[in-house]
Amino acid sequence: MGYTDSTGEASPSPGPADSAANQSSQAPPSTQGKEIGRPGTYASEANENEPLLNEDRTRASHRSIGPAPAAGDALPREAESFQGRMYETRKKYHVFTQDSKIVLNVLIGINLLWLVTIFIVDFFFNIGLLPFSGRLTSFSELCLVSVSIVANALNLWSNRVGLYSRLDQGLNVVLSLMTLFNLFLTLIIGYTRRRIGYVGIFTYLWATLTFSAGAVLDWYLYYYFREFHASSGNIDESSDLDGTSRHTLREWLTIGARNTAKCIIFLFYVLFTLNTLLFTIDIGRLTRGVKEPSTEAATSYDAFHWVDKSHTYQLHITCYGDLSKKEKDAQPIVLFDHGSLETGYLSATWIQELYHLNRVDRYCTYERPGYGLSDSAPAPISIAMVADALSYALVEDAKIKGPFSLVGYDIGGLYSQVFAAKNLDKVDSMLLVESWHEDILLKNYLQRLLPPDNDSKDPDDISKLPIEIRRHNGFKLWWQGIWSTLGIKLQTSWLLAHHGSKERIYGRDLQYQGRFIRTKFLESVTSSLLSYKDVLNAKEKLHDLKLSVASSDQLIKKSPQWGNWQRDITKLSSKTQEWKILNGGHEVYKYGTAKKDLQDVLLRLLGDKDRY
Numbered sequence: 001m002g003y004t005d006s007t008g009e010a011s012p013s014p015g016p017a018d019s020a021a022n023q024s025s026q027a028p029p030s031t032q033g034k035e036i037g038r039p040g041t042y043a044s045e046a047n048e049n050e051p052l053l054n055e056d057r058t059r060a061s062h063r064s065i066g067p068a069p070a071a072g073d074a075l076p077r078e079a080e081s082f083q084g085r086m087y088e089t090r091k092k093y094h095v096f097t098q099d100s101k102i103v104l105n106v107l108i109g110i111n112l113l114w115l116v117t118i119f120i121v122d123f124f125f126n127i128g129l130l131p132f133s134g135r136l137t138s139f140s141e142l143c144l145v146s147v148s149i150v151a152n153a154l155n156l157w158s159n160r161v162g163l164y165s166r167l168d169q170g171l172n173v174v175l176s177l178m179t180l181f182n183l184f185l186t187l188i189i190g191y192t193r194r195r196i197g198y199v200g201i202f203t204y205l206w207a208t209l210t211f212s213a214g215a216v217l218d219w220y221l222y223y224y225f226r227e228f229h230a231s232s233g234n235i236d237e238s239s240d241l242d243g244t245s246r247h248t249l250r251e252w253l254t255i256g257a258r259n260t261a262k263c264i265i266f267l268f269y270v271l272f273t274l275n276t277l278l279f280t281i282d283i284g285r286l287t288r289g290v291k292e293p294s295t296e297a298a299t300s301y302d303a304f305h306w307v308d309k310s311h312t313y314q315l316h317i318t319c320y321g322d323l324s325k326k327e328k329d330a331q332p333i334v335l336f337d338h339g340s341l342e343t344g345y346l347s348a349t350w351i352q353e354l355y356h357l358n359r360v361d362r363y364c365t366y367e368r369p370g371y372g373l374s375d376s377a378p379a380p381i382s383i384a385m386v387a388d389a390l391s392y393a394l395v396e397d398a399k400i401k402g403p404f405s406l407v408g409y410d411i412g413g414l415y416s417q418v419f420a421a422k423n424l425d426k427v428d429s430m431l432l433v434e435s436w437h438e439d440i441l442l443k444n445y446l447q448r449l450l451p452p453d454n455d456s457k458d459p460d461d462i463s464k465l466p467i468e469i470r471r472h473n474g475f476k477l478w479w480q481g482i483w484s485t486l487g488i489k490l491q492t493s494w495l496l497a498h499h500g501s502k503e504r505i506y507g508r509d510l511q512y513q514g515r516f517i518r519t520k521f522l523e524s525v526t527s528s529l530l531s532y533k534d535v536l537n538a539k540e541k542l543h544d545l546k547l548s549v550a551s552s553d554q555l556i557k558k559s560p561q562w563g564n565w566q567r568d569i570t571k572l573s574s575k576t577q578e579w580k581i582l583n584g585g586h587e588v589y590k591y592g593t594a595k596k597d598l599q600d601v602l603l604r605l606l607g608d609k610d611r612y
Contacts, residue, residue, distance in 0.1 A: 086228075089224065089227045089228065092224075093161070093224045093228075096220055096224070097159060097160065100159055100217055100220075101156065101159065103213070104152050104155055104156040104159070104213075104217075105156065107148075107152045107210065107213065108149060108152045108153060108156070111145055111148050111149045111152060111206075111210070112149065114145050114203075114206070115142070115145045115146060115149065118141055118142055118145060118199075118203075119142065121378075121379070122137050122141070122142070122379060122518070123379055123518070123521060123522070123525075124379055124380065124525065125379050125380050126378045126379060134195055134196045134197025134198075134199055134200040134376075135195035135197065135313045135314070135375035135376055136186075136192060136195045136196050136197075136200065136375070136376060136515065137376040137378075137515065137518060138376070138481070138484070138485075138513075138514030138515045138517075138518050139481040139482055139484060139485050139514045139517070139518060140272075140485050140514060141199070141200060141203045142482075143268075143272075143482065143485045144179075144203050144204065144206075144207045145203060145206070145207070147207065147265055147268065147269075148206065148207050148210040148211075150261065150265065151172075151175075151210050151211060151214055151262075151265065152210055152213075152214075154214075154258050154261055154262065155213070155214045155217055157254075157258065158254060158255070158258045159217060159221075160221070161221050161224050161225050161228065162248075162251050163221075163251060163254055163255055163258070164218065164221040164222055164225050165218075165255055165258075165259060166222075167259050167262075168214075168218055168258060168259055168262055169215055169218035169219065169222065171259075171262045171263070171265075171266055172211045172212070172214040172215035172218060172262075173211075173215045174266065175211040175262075175265065175266060175269055176208050176211040176212045176215060178269045178270075178273055179204055179207045179208040179211065179269070180204075180208055181273060182204065182272065182273055182276045183201065183204040183205070183208075185273075185276050185277055185280045186200070186204075186276065186280070188280070189280055189283055189284050189287075190287070191283050191284075191287040191290075191373075192280065192283060195375060268486065271486040271487060271488065271491075272485055272486065272487075274487060274491060275485065275486060275487025275490060275491070278487060278490055278491065278494070278504075279487075279490075279513075281501070282501035282504050282505050283373075283505070285501045286373065286501055286502065286505055287373065289302060290302050290303060290304060290316065290373065301317075301318060301319035301320060301323070301364075302317075302318045302319075303316075303317060303398070304316055304317075304373070304375075305317055305393040305394075305397040305398045306392070306393065306397050307388075307389035307390075307392050307393050307397075308389070308392055312377075312378065313369060313374075313375035313376065313377055313378070313389075314374065314375050314393075315366055315367065315368075315369070315374045315375070315389060315390065315393045316366065316367050316372055316373035316374045317364060317365075317366045317393060317394065317398060318364065318365050318366070319333075319362065319363070319364040319365075319400065320352075320355055320362060320363055320364075321333075321355065321360075321361050321362025321363065322361070322362060323362055323364075323400050325361075325362075330361070331360070331361040331362065331606055332402070332403045332404055332405040332428040332429065332606060333362050333363065333364055333400070333402060333403065333404050333405065334351060334360055334362070334363035334364070334404075334405050334407060334602070334606075335363070335364050335365075335366075335394075335404040335405070335406050335407070336348045336351055336363065336364070336365045336407045336409070336412075337366075337368075337406065337407065337408045337409065337412030337413070337415045337416045337419075338365070338367070338368070338371070338409060338410075338412050339409050339410030339411060339412055340410050340411040340412075340470060340520075341470060341510070341511050342506065342507055342508065342510055342511075343365070343367045343371050343372045343506045343507070343510065344365035344366075344367075344506075345372075345502060345506030345507050346506075346507055346508070346589070347409050347410075347587070347589055348363075348365050348589075349589055350589045350595045350598060350599055351363050351407065351602070353599070354599055354602070354603070359599075359603060360602075360603075360606070364394075364400070366390060366393075367506075368386055368415070368519070369381060369386060369389070369519060370515045370516055370518060370519025370520075370522075371510065371516060371519065372505055372506050372510070373505065376515050376518065376519065377389070377519070377522075379522055379525075380522060380525065380526050380530070381519070381522045381523065381526065382526045382530035382531045382534055383414055383415055383418045383530075383531040383534045383535060384418055384422075384530070384531075384534035385530075386415060387415060387418040387419040387422050387534075388422065390419060391419065391422060391423055395423075395426070401426065402423075402426035402427070402428075403426055403427065403428040404423075404426055404427050404428065405427075405428050405429045405430070405431070405602075405605065405606055406419065406420055406427060406429070406430040406431070407430075407431045407433065407602065408430070408431070408432050408433065408435055409433045409434060409435070410433075410434055410435070410436060410586075411436045412435075413432040413433070413434075413435025413436055413569075414435065414436050414438065414441075414531070414535050416430055416432065416435075417430070417432075417535060417538045417539065417542060417572070418534050418535060418538040420538070420541075420542060420545060421537070421538035421539075421540075421541040421542060422538075424541065424545070427545065428546065429545070429546035429547070429548075429605050429606070430542075430545055430546070430547050430548075431547075431548045431549075431550065431601065431602055431605050432547070432548075432549050432550070432569055433550045433588065433598065434550070434551060434552055434555070434586055434588060435549070435566075435569055436469070436565075437565035437566075437568060437569065438532055438535040438536060438539075439565070440469065440471060440565075441527040441528060441531050441532045441535070442527075442528050442532060466555050466558045466559050466562060466586070468555060468585065468586035468587075469555075469562075469586075472520045472521075472523070472524050473524070474521060474524050474525065477517055477520050477521040477524060478521060480517050481514055481517040481518060481521065484512060484513065484514040484517050485514060487512075489509065489512040490504055490509060490512050490513070493509045493512075539572060542572050542573050543572075543573055543574055544573065544574065544575060545572075545573045545575065546573070546575045546577060546605065547570075547572060547573040547575060547576045547577065548576070548577045548578050548579075548580070548601050548602075548604070548605045549566065549569055549570045549576065549578070549579045549580070550579075550580045550582055550588070550597075550598050550601050551563075551566040551579070551580070551581055551582065552581075552582055552584055552585055552586050552588055552594070553581050553582065553583055553584070554584065554585045554586070555585070555586055556581070566579070567579075577604065577605060578601065578604070580597060580598070580601050582594035582597050582598060583597070
């Protein structure tokens, strides 16, 4: 059948063949030669979301982000904007995770280097790397750096959105504030402020930075967490990236382990802060009347005195009586050297009684480095080093010229011997009360490896000592020092035992202080090497020194070797006046008869014949 064109002429109708050819010529070039509707064909290559099979599917292409549009529908403009925003967010999140890993690894590396440096300088020898180290050295700084390493490792381990926790973020903020609060407590007291040093301040600030970095990382994780879940409207802290309110089992275990570790750190900081607070209160009470050498009362009988011209550290020296007497018949100044577990607060009470009874005109006590209020000495330390420090503090800084009558109790007897040998022109006499023998300083490592011989009758066997003689083991001291930062023993001393500040700083609870434990560790490190030789060298110079010895009968009965040592001590000088056996235990000042006999021995040594 034909049709009429614009010219009015009839044209023949196209046949079936012409229609097929015409349709083929009008088809898009990309589909020519292909059959539409068969598997593997599609209408347009520009539409990548159209399914390859001729089925009604809504699965998105592998290149698409977000929910897939229905087949044949155009992608809404809002969806395109959302997908672009999600892409940029994921890109920024990827950069953030990579940068944060680098920062955390750098922090951990610096912490490890700082930890090793503090460990070497504070506990073995000062290699000059930390010239501004403080005079309050204990185990606190070491523990703070160790905790910082653990905190950074936890942040590195859980640095992704799926492990975000508000509890962790809150703990990081609280720990940062608690670290600053501990630093504040240290700085508000003049005694601790002048002694903490730049190294101590830096350590506290560094620990604060560590926890602050963790809080900042948690804030970024929370930001990306909200961005990833903005479209779903489910912004719950337990949600994962897919918008659900559940974690995988592995994520729950990771979050639980991290939060448990952070809670343990928080508990440590609570006890650490209480210990710092108690120490601040005790020090504030006891240093109220103690003067610094730079003040007008520098010659006060209760003052801190430098141990050298470089002002390395100070000793706390307390004196009673008129030290300026120059008469020839003036009584010597009694200088007391305390034992190994306390200061003269307890063991010098028998001398204090004689002073109040006007039997002793003047006497002085001091605390060795790390004991009482005396500063922590730099490592290493030995008996000769302490003797030199005391000599400078007394003679040069405090202007106390002597002469001295030395009284050494327990391990203080060894310090008195070395001090006397170095200051023979200033020492009049010496009384050794239950004094250690230099052999106790030796560490018999071979004997420790062998099984104990409980049936040994050898009088020279020094492997078994009376329990009153405390030789400290380095590893045990180290373990005790770490626990001392928590202050559990010190807290119970005032909560349960109701002990006062003097007991914790000077007396029975001194052995739980971190500074004291560090000092005992330093003493144990050098006891067999330096201190033993110091005492041997000193014994050669004491041949003409007036000497008296007082020993406990109970310890002699317990240990024949102790009796042999006491007998050997009486042979130090050719001018030994007497060897008195006291009826009591090692702490002779606690026994009435023993204390009275000991006081008589001292008076006879001082030559107080008229008043005796």
